[in-house]
Amino acid sequence: MPLKAPTIVFDLDGTLVDTAPDLVASLNHTIAVADLPPVGYEDLTHLVGQGARAMIARAFALRGAPLADEDLQPLLDRFIAHYMAGMPGDSRPYPGLVDALGRLREAGFRLAVCTNKMESLALPLIEKLGLAHHFSAIAGGDTFTVRKPDPGHITATIQRAGGDPRLAVMVGDSVNDILAARNAGIPSIVVPFGYSDVPIAELGADRQIDHFDELTPDLLAQLLRK
Numbered sequence: 319m320p321l322k323a324p325t326i327v328f329d330l331d332g333t334l335v336d337t338a339p340d341l342v343a344s345l346n347h348t349i350a351v352a353d354l355p356p357v358g359y360e361d362l363t364h365l366v367g368q369g370a371r372a373m374i375a376r377a378f379a380l381r382g383a384p385l386a387d388e389d390l391q392p393l394l395d396r397f398i399a400h401y402m403a404g405m406p407g408d409s410r411p412y413p414g415l416v417d418a419l420g421r422l423r424e425a426g427f428r429l430a431v432c433t434n435k436m437e438s439l440a441l442p443l444i445e446k447l448g449l450a451h452h453f454s455a456i457a458g459g460d461t462f463t464v465r466k467p468d469p470g471h472i473t474a475t476i477q478r479a480g481g482d483p484r485l486a487v488m489v490g491d492s493v494n495d496i497l498a499a500r501n502a503g504i505p506s507i508v509v510p511f512g513y514s515d516v517p518i519a520e521l522g523a524d525r526q527i528d529h530f531d532e533l534t535p536d537l538l539a540q541l542l543r544k
């Protein structure tokens with residue numbers, strides 16, 4: 319391990335944790351005030367990615383009822399109240415994740431989370447799932463002035479974790495993650511079990527892993543040497 323430990327940066331929704339059941343439930347609770355028909359899992363890939371505010375706006379647009387900006391806040395409040403009250407609900411870490419985090423920390427890697435989910439939702443979710451102690455930093459979509467796909471979101475997360483952006487790997491499920499990593503000059507790994515709205519082979523990640531068992535110190539070392 320070099321002097322400064324490399325940082326492995328993880329996306330949250332669809333990468334670390336399968337949050338779809340609770341996102342869909344809280345979103346449907348939110349849009350029900352406008353009598354809109356519920357959305358399904360198959361819609362989520364088109365709705366998620368830029369945080370709760372964007373998800374609500376997109377759900378209204380999907381149902382043919384576009385929202386004015388000023389109507390969004392009470393709906394966002396409703397979403398947050400429902401999501402917080404149920405947390406962690408049915409959201410669970412993906413298979414093999416917990417072992418992988420332990421293995422990587424033992425090998426000396428520094429771990430961080432860079433999510434477009436609001437920080438005030440991401441932190442308690444990660445805590446309630448018992449994962450928080452693994453991470454040197456957890457940054458949400460509203461933690462800095464920029465968010466994914468802006469590369470500054472990833473580099474600021476790495477700096478907050480005490481790491482070096484020149485020595486990092488990003489692990490994500492969607493275009494925002496892979497694009498932000500590429501623009502930051504950071505190698506990326508894509509997972510296929512998340513919420514990408516395009517085929518993941520088209521995202522241009524450096525590697526794909528199908529299970530967290532494949533996320534080994536060796537694989538990360540290979541990517542860091544590139």
Ligand SMILES: O=C(O)COP(=O)(O)O
Nearest residue numbers: 330331367368369433434
């Ligand atoms: O909640 C979202 O919209 C996106 O969250 P993610 O960046 O962790 O995938």
Ligand SMILES: [Mg+2]
Nearest residue numbers: 329331332491
């Ligand atoms: Mg994601």
